[in-house]
Amino acid sequence: xxxxxxxxxxxxxxxxxxxxxxxxxxxxxxxxxxxxxxxxxxxxxxxxxxxxxxxxxxxxxxxxxxxxxxxxxxxxxxxxxxxxxxxxxxxxxxxxxxxxxxxxxxxxxxxxxxxxxxxxxxxxxxxxxxxxxxxxxxxxxxxxxxxxxxxxxxxxxxxxxxxxxxxxxxxxxxxxxxxxxxxxxxxxxxxxxxxxxxxxxxxxxxxxxxxxxxxxxxxxxxxxxxxxxxxxxxxxxxxxxxxxxxxxxxxxxxxxxxxxxxxxxxxxxxxxxxxxxxxxxxxxxxxxxxxxxxxxxxxxxxxxxxxxxxxxxxxxxxxxxxxxxxxxxxxxxxxxxxxxxxxxxxxxxxxxxxxxxxxxxxxxxxxxxxxxxxxxxxxxxxxxxxxxxxxxxxxxxxx
Ligand SMILES: Cc1cc2nc3c(=O)[nH]c(=O)nc-3n(C[C@H](O)[C@H](O)[C@H](O)COP(=O)(O)OP(=O)(O)OC[C@H]3O[C@@H](n4cnc5c(N)ncnc54)[C@H](O)[C@@H]3O)c2cc1C
Numbered sequence: 001x002x003x004x005x006x007x008x009x010x011x012x013x014x015x016x017x018x019x020x021x022x023x024x025x026x027x028x029x030x031x032x033x034x035x036x037x038x039x040x041x042x043x044x045x046x047x048x049x050x051x052x053x054x055x056x057x058x059x060x061x062x063x064x065x066x067x068x069x070x071x072x073x074x075x076x077x078x079x080x081x082x083x084x085x086x087x088x089x090x091x092x093x094x095x096x097x098x099x100x101x102x103x104x105x106x107x108x109x110x111x112x113x114x115x116x117x118x119x120x121x122x123x124x125x126x127x128x129x130x131x132x133x134x135x136x137x138x139x140x141x142x143x144x145x146x147x148x149x150x151x152x153x154x155x156x157x158x159x160x161x162x163x164x165x166x167x168x169x170x171x172x173x174x175x176x177x178x179x180x181x182x183x184x185x186x187x188x189x190x191x192x193x194x195x196x197x198x199x200x201x202x203x204x205x206x207x208x209x210x211x212x213x214x215x216x217x218x219x220x221x222x223x224x225x226x227x228x229x230x231x232x233x234x235x236x237x238x239x240x241x242x243x244x245x246x247x248x249x250x251x252x253x254x255x256x257x258x259x260x261x262x263x264x265x266x267x268x269x270x271x272x273x274x275x276x277x278x279x280x281x282x283x284x285x286x287x288x289x290x291x292x293x294x295x296x297x298x299x300x301x302x303x304x305x306x307x308x309x310x311x312x313x314x315x316x317x318x319x320x321x322x323x324x325x326x327x328x329x330x331x332x333x334x335x336x337x338x339x340x341x342x343x344x345x346x347x348x349x350x351x352x353x354x355x356x357x358x359x360x361x362x363x364x365x366x367x368x369x370x371x372x373x374x375x376x377x378x379x380x381x382x383x384x385x386x387x388x389x390x391x392x393x394x395x396x397x398x399x
Contacts, residue, residue, distance in 0.1 A: 001024060001025050001153060002028075002138070003025050003027045003152065003154075004027075004030065004150075005030065005154075005157055006155070006157065006172070007156065007159055007368070008029050008031030008036030009037060009167070009368065010037070010040055010368065010382055010385035010389065011157040011369070011385040011388055011389035012155070012157035013037060013116060013389070014385065014393065015155050015157055015365075015389040015390070015392045016116055016119070016393065017119060017393065018390040019155075020119035020120070020393075021393075022397075026122075027120075028122040028123075028124060028149060030129055030141070031123065032129070032169075032171070036113065037109035038167050039167050039168070040109050041105050041106055041166075042105070042163070043105055047099050047104065048100060048104075048107075048382075049378060049382070050079070050090070050108060050379055050382050050383075050386075051079050051098045051382060052076065052098060052380055052383065053096035053097075054096050055071055057071070059380045060373060060380060060384070061240055061343075061376070062189075062343050062345075062372060062374035063345075063348050063371065063373030063374065064373075066353050066371075067353075067388070069354050070384075070391040071383065071387045073354075073390070073391050074390035075387070076383055078387075078390070079386045079387070080098065082386070082390075083100075083108070083111065087111055088100055088107060088111045089101035096378065096379075097379050124149075126145075127145075127147065128144040129142070129158075130143065130171075131175075132179070134363075137152070138150060138152040139154040139363070153364075155365040155367065155393065156175055156367075157172075157368045158172025158175060158370050159369045159370060160172070160186075160369035160370060160374075161173075161186060161342050162191075162336055162339035162340055162342045162369070163337070163339065164337045168336065168342075170186075173345070176346045176370065179358065180361070181347065181350050181358070181360060182346070184345060184372050185344050187243040187343040188239075188333055188334070188335055188336045188339030188342070189239055189243055189339055189340070189341050189374055190236040190239060190339060190340035190376075190377050191243065191339035192226060192228070192235065192333065192334045193231070193235050193238070193251075193332075194332045195228075195229040195230060195251075195329055195331060196248075196329050198227060199225045199230070199295070199328070200227050202225035202291055202292060203225060204224075205291050205292050206225075206232065207255055208222060208223075209221075209223045209253045209255050210254040211223065211234050211238050211251050212252045213238050213242065213251055216249070217238060219233075219236075219237030219238045220234055221233040223235055229328075233377050236340070236376075237376050240343050240374070242332065242333055243343060248329050249329075250328075251327065252326065252327055253325075253327075255288055255326065261321060262320075264323055268283065268316045268319055271308065272308040272309065272311055275308055277307050278308045279305050279306065280297065280302045280303060280306045280307070281294060281297060281305070282308075283302070283311075283319065284296065284319070287323075296319070297319065300315070300318045300322045301318070341369060341374045342369055344372055344374075345369065345374075346366060346370055347372060348372050351371065354391075355394070355395075356371075356388055365395065365396075367385070367388035368384070368388055369381065369384075371388070373388070
């Protein structure tokens, strides 16, 4: 069977290798950029967080129930075994994130490229597909430079529109629309959050925190302060909620998630008793980053110069509370260009969850971010790309 795959990213390369397990298949992979796997190279800050030890469906705020079938058919263990079979060694850090042992995303792209070549997959780069049509006997695809390709089966793995500089584009949505598919609203996710006021004095400070979006979920991990708001894994995980929210959202940051407010109050009282002459601005030294401590004390309206012995019980209580519930107002997120993933995509109910074949056009498949599935930060999006890519490459012939 002749198979065309549009998009040589994570899911497209996986789909090609999956299809190549059937020796009857002749596969051509079309990629608009001048090389395959360009976005993959940038993943995980150049380290490629390729999956996670705990692929729970709750980590897919977009499309988790649809994704569950493919995530089961080609699981995290299958992914690690698959990459091991290509010669890629991996390590899992203590938060469950899996990386190549080389610590280099290009190792992942390289082993995929070698395998595509070995499997005889024809790769056409600098091939920007602009039209795809169903014909009597299969599919015809046309590229911007006029080249045409025909196939019996077509797999669209053109990704989402996040990370434009790395190849993010709406092209995949437009191609699937040509077949009568529909696209949800599209929002940036896993992206920096803008706050008002911006924490300019904290620019560059990193802290461990739990972030709660009032009434709409929470995340925990590293937060990085920027001159416009917050970034880092914990901020990324709540960015989807902020991005989809129609109004400003209140974030509550807990910088002492291992300690109760009572324990913190006792510690503050102890410090004040032991060091009565210390100025109040030193109260949080040793607990938090110094600049962050100053900002929190200011928020708690503690006079900087006052000796600790002058602070009242109520003032210490306010500081303990501020350490656990520091409020920031999220006014939005940076745009698609900065986002790691698109929340939204082609409606999943227009595809079969078990095979990823279109319910509108038989013989047409889709996988990866072009579909309305998105996960948290931590390897969940690439796992979806591998799982869905693998399943789509089976072309409905699973089991
Ligand atoms: C900076 C950054 C860091 C990230 N880090 C991680 C991480 O560490 N872990 C994680 O799990 N996820 C991460 N992600 C998300 C992850 O990279 C994506 O979810 C994943 O790559 C999606 O795979 P895909 O195959 O659907 O799309 P892509 O990997 O984007 O591939 C789609 C491909 O299709 C090509 N294409 C598009 N339109 C056409 C067309 N018309 N004709 C031909 N080719 C076309 C594109 O050029 C692209 O190469 C990160 C994303 C970014 C932007």
